[in-house]
C-alpha cells in the first residue's frame with residue numbers, strides 16, 4: 001500500500017543547510033518536512049570548529065573590511081574557479097545571515113565592546129571569521145534546530161533516503177527506509193531540497209564523520225542531476241594523527257606554529273609572507289613535503305605547537321581542541337605539541353546548481369556541502385562553508401516556495417508507487433544475498449585507493465591506476481552480500497547500499513582528476529604543476545550515462561570582473 | 570603496533586520479539602587507541618551485522634553514542650579499550666530510557682523533555698539591525714550550558730529520572746537554565762513558571778551525578794540550584 005504524505009517542500013538532510021532551508025520554507029509560508037538518516041543534531045555540521053565568515057568589521061584590524069574584500073578573497077582563494085557573481089552573493093549576504101543566527105540565539109564569542117568576536121583565517125585579507133570558541137558548528141546547529149522546534153517543523157528522523165523520484169524529468173518525492181523498523185515508503189513533495197553533506201568517507205584519512213558518505217549526492221546524480229568539479233577535494237593540513245579528527249585552522253589563527261622533526265618552523269619556505277596562515281592546500285602540501293622528504297616524525301606527521309600561547313589563552317579560546325588532543329591522542333597541548341597530518345576535509349564539488357539551489361532536474365534543489373554553486377571553486381577558504389550553508393540554504397528555501405505547486409499529483413503518485421516497488425525489490429535483493437563478499441572489504445580498498453592515488457599529490461600514473469581499480473571495485477560490488485537479512489537497524493544493509501553510491505562518486509572524482517591536466521587549488525598534479533587558464537578555466541561536469549558510467553563535459557566559469565592572477569601568498 | 574585481544578560482552582535485546590535481553594560475546598584483536606565505538610563498528614562489519622548502536626561523528630561532539638562500558642556511562646567514541654584496565658568489557662545501553670534494540674534507546678522521550686522547556690531564545694523587542702551587544706562579563710554564565718550535546722549521559726545517571734518518568738531531567742533543566750540566564754533573553758518569568766514544580770527544579774535530589782558524568786563539562790545541578798533561588802518559594 002502507498003501511504004500519502006505530502007509537503008510543499010521535502011528537505012533531505014538535517015545539517016545546517018537543511019535546517020536553514022526548512023526555517024525559510026516555513027517562514028515563507030510553505031509546508032515542510034525534514035527527512036534525515038540521523039537526528040538532525042547528530043549531523044556533521046555540529047563538528048565544525050573554527051567559525052563562519054562575514055565582513056562585520058568588528059575586529060580592531062578589520063575596520064576597513066567589506067563584502068567586496070570577502071568576495072575577492074573567496075575568488076582568489078578558489079584559484080579563480082568560483083563563479084564570481086555567486087561568490088559575491090555569498091559575501092554580500094553574509095553579515096545578515098550571521099546577525100540572524102545571533103538574533104536566534106547562537107552563542108558567538110564576544111569582543112570586549114560586546115560585538116561578535118572575529119579571528120583571522122587563512123587566505124582572508126582581514127580577520128572576519130566569527131566564532132563561538134572552537135565549537136561554532138555545534139552552536140549554529142543547535143540554534144537552528146531550536147528554531148525549527150519553535151516553528152513546529154516536522155522531522156522524519158532516522159529515515160534513510162535511498163532514491164529521489166522523478167516523473168518526466170521532474171522531482172516529486174523520495175523513497176526512504178526507516179532505520180529502526182526497516183520499513184520502506186515514499187514521501188511526496190512538490191520540491192525536494194537535497195542537503196546531504198560531504199562524502200569524505202570515500203577516503204581513508206578524513207576529518208568527516210562516519211556518516212559522511214554522500215548518499216544523497218549519489219541519489220541526485222542517479223536522478224539526473226550533474227555533478228560539478230568533483231576532483232576538487234580539500235585536504236586539511238592539520239588533522240590529528242591516528243583518528244584524523246580536525247585540529248581547526250583557528251589553532252594557527254590564534255598563533256600556533258608548525259614544526260618539523262628538527263623542531264623548526266618550515267612555512268617560510270612555502271609561503272614566506274603569511275607562513276602558517278597560508279591557504280589550506282598550500283599548508284597541506286608543505287606538511288606532506290616535509291614528511292615525504294624525511295623531516296616528519298615517524299614518517300607520518302609534524303607538530304602543531306601552541307605551548308607559547310599559554311594555558312589561559314588555550315583554555316579560553318581552544319578548549320575543544322585541547323579536549324580532543326587529550327582524549328584522542330593523549331596529548332595536553334599546554335604541555336606538548338600536537339601530532340598532525342593532512343587528511344581529506346571538504347568536497348568543493350557536488351551537485352551542480354545555481355545561486356538559488358536549482359539543479360538540472362526541475363523540482364530538485366541542492367544546498368550545503370553536497371552542492372556546487374560554485375562559490376569555492378578549486379579551494380574553499382576556511383569559514384566559508386558554514387556560511388554557504390546559511391546563505392544558500394536560505395535562498396534554496398525561498399526558491400522552493402516560489403516554485404512549489406503545479407505538479408500533476410496523479411502522475412506523480414503513479415511514479416512514486418512504481419519507484420517504491422522497484423526500491424523494495426533492490427533492497428530486498430540486497431538483503432537476501434548473504435553469500436558473497438562483505439562491503440567492508442570493498443570499502444576499505446576504495447578508501448585506500450582514494451587516499452593513496454587521488455590525494456594531495458596526483459599524477460597521470462596514479463590517477464589512471466585509481467580509475468582502473470575503482471572499476472574493479474564496482475565489479476566486486478555487484479556480488480556484495482549483506483551479512484544478515486533482518487529489518488530493524490540493519491546498518492549492514494545501509495552501509496552496503498551506500499557503498500554503491502560512494503563508488504560512483506569516487507569514480508567521478510578520480511576521472512575528473514585524471515582528465516584535468518593542470519594544477520589548481522586542491523587539485524595538484526605533479527606532472528602538470530601549473531595552473532592553465534587557457535585550457536582549464538572551466539568547470540568539470542559529470543552526467544551519469546545510461547550504463548551508469550560518468551560522461552564528462554565542461555562549462556565556462558561565470559565571471560564578474562575579477563581577472564585571474566597568480567595565487568601567491 | 571602491538572595489538573591486544575579483548576572480549577566484548579554486548580547486551581542484546583529485541584523487545585518486539587518478546588525475548589529477554591542476553592549478553593553476546595565477541596572477541597577481537599585491536600591496536601592501542603581503538604575506542605569502544607570503533608570496536609563495535611568492526612564487530613558489526615566483520616562478525617555480526619545484526620548488532621545495533623548509534624554513531625555519527627566519532628569525535629565526541631554529536632552526542633549519538635552514549636552507552637555503558639564496564640558499568641560506566643560514557644561516549645563510546647571517546648572511551649579507549651586499552652584505557653579500561655581489563656580485557657573483558659561489557660557494553661550495555663543507557664539506563665532510564667527504553668531500549669529499542671541492543672544499544673539503541675528511545676531518544677524521542679528524552680528530546681521531548683528538552684522541547685518542553687521551550688529551548689529557544691525569546692528576546693524582548695524587535696531584532697536590532699546588527700548583533701545584540703552584550704557585556705562579556707554577562708556572557709560567561711550561560712556559555713558552559715550551551716555546550717550540551719544532548720547525549721543523555723546525565724539522564725542515565727540521574728536517580729530521579731530512574732524513578733519518575735515525568736521528571737524533566739538534568740539535560741532539559743540545564744537547557745532551561747541556558748536560556749534563563751542568557752543575557753539577551755526576556756522571558757524569565759514564563760521560563761521560571763515552566764519548571765517551578767516537582768517534575769521541574771524541585772524534583773532534583775542534588776547528588777551531582779549528572780554534573781560529574783557530563784562529557785562536555787555542563788553542570789546541570791548548579792543550574793538547577795540557581796534556578797531554584799530565582800523561583801519564588803512555594804507557599
Ligand SMILES: Cc1cc2nc3c(=O)[nH]c(=O)nc-3n(C[C@H](O)[C@H](O)[C@H](O)COP(=O)(O)OP(=O)(O)OC[C@H]3O[C@@H](n4cnc5c(N)ncnc54)[C@H](O)[C@@H]3O)c2cc1C
Pocket residue numbers: 012013014015016017018035036037038039040043044045046047048049050051052053136137159160161162195196197198207208209212214215216246248345346367368369370382383384385386387389
Ligand atoms: C571537522 C570539520 C570542521 C569544520 N569546520 C568548519 C568551520 O570552522 N567553518 C566552516 O565554514 N566550515 C567548516 N567545516 C565544513 C562544514 O562544517 C560543512 O561543510 C557543513 O557543516 C556541511 O553542512 P551540510 O548541512 O551541508 O551537511 P551536514 O551537516 O553533513 O548534514 C548532512 C545531513 O544529511 C543527512 N543525510 C545524508 N545522507 C542521507 C540520506 N541518504 N538520507 C537521509 N538523510 C541523509 C544527514 O543525516 C545530515 O543530517 C568543517 C568540516 C569538518 C569535517
Ligand code: FES
Pocket residue numbers: 606623624625626627628629630631632633634635644645646647
Ligand atoms: S559518535 Fe558522536 S559523540 Fe560519539
